Amino acid sequence: PAVVEMRGITKVYRSGGGARVVEVQALRGIDLTIEQGEYVAIMGPSGSGKSTLMHLIGLLDSPTSGSYKLGGVETSGLSEVELAKIRNQRIGFVFQAFFLLPKLTALHNVALPLVYRGVGLAERLRRSKAALEAVGLGDRLDHRPSELSGGQKQRVAIARALVQEPDILLADEPTGNLDSKSAEEILALFDLLHQEGKTVIMVTHEPDVGARAQRIIRLRDGLIVGTVGEAA
């Protein structure tokens, strides 16, 4: 089944006021279907609309017009509260900058989203340990971020995304802050997650990184201008 179904999605940013309103057409009519279990890279030059599309897929922002079904649920017209609920259930985010809390151990960083969901302590620790083992960090549970390499920090961030069992892992330039060896660790992990059936969507401007995906979606001036690879 499709996890992401977009039809005629547009996004217009308006800034300024009065006679000085400036409008930017960041997305100009996106039709995009992503099936469950696909591994997709969104690529394109700076300003082509990658971040905007990523924010819309992740329900961090709403489109100006068009239809977006996430996991079969139409999201247009939903309130902020309803969108946040769907976002927390279905999307695991991974960012270039990790966003780990420095004073917490790897285990407690991963457990944090479960605190907000009301999962009890023993269950939180059990699931967080399993998530860290799944990303190859079973021997780093009690390390703080400052005691981990860049690649290990990003793996903690991926474990934190996975611990909520999201439908989609949404990664924005996940290797942008990493040296090539650490980047390779992360890409190998994405390969593994894809093999296990996870849906992975990443934004990258690095051709070598994008080439690891099963399908590359190319954006230019707010439109999809090409797709490389198989639609699953």
Ligand code: ADP
């Ligand atoms: P990319 O991620 O490919 O660099 P973006 O989605 O960030 O592209 O931006 C697409 C276009 O929308 C650009 O012209 C950018 O300047 C504009 N834009 C993005 N965010 C905003 C915003 N919050 N307000 C106004 N314009 C924006």
Ligand code: ADP
């Ligand atoms: P990213 O690394 O995700 O592309 P940037 O550092 O380029 O993000 O931009 C930071 C934020 O500013 C993004 O959320 C982007 O959408 C927004 N932005 C980009 N261009 C503009 C703009 N012209 N006016 C206002 N906000 C913008």
